[in-house]
Amino acid sequence: MNLERYPYSVSNDFQDYSFYSDGPKGKIKKTVLYIKIREKPIIYNIAFGDVDPETGEINDDIISNNSDMDIVLATVANTIHDFSDRYGNHYIFATGSNRVRTRLYQINISRLLDEISIDFEVYGVIGDQQYKFQRNVNYDGFLVKRK
């Protein structure tokens, strides 16, 4: 993706990434975490959210509204590249913590689909089936895999 993105730090196992969103609301720490959730085929879950400054724990219930969503999404995509460089081009599963959040992910994938599709295969999951991602279809979750 040829979009602006933030620099980030990564744990030495390349599964835990952190960066700072920088906008009108100030600097907000965000974390992206990859955890293997299936073996055949290998699938990793991506967990993404703000880091609560009080507890240091991830929380994705917060809507930051820091006017930098595209930069944040491009940064997350960049972590997928970094992760895939290390672990291989496996499926990565994403879903929101609730239907509204999942819908928000869907809207943003739809909006940036042409850009995302340059580097990634994108699928939507409904029930026990995966489909090539299409705009205006509601999915339970999403699978992406670097080409």
Add this chain to the structure above:
Amino acid sequence: MPEVKKVTAMDKSHSERIVADKAKSHANDPFVLKKVARAKEIVSKIKFPDYSIK
């Protein structure tokens, strides 16, 4: 407090990466555990033609 090293450069046009040796793992955060459990439930049902699930 998390031990992840702060990235000081905020140049949005060039992505830079710092590998932090002492990064706090978020793998056991309640949100992550809940999300992974839900993801496993969804993903376990997906049928992949090239893989038989045992």
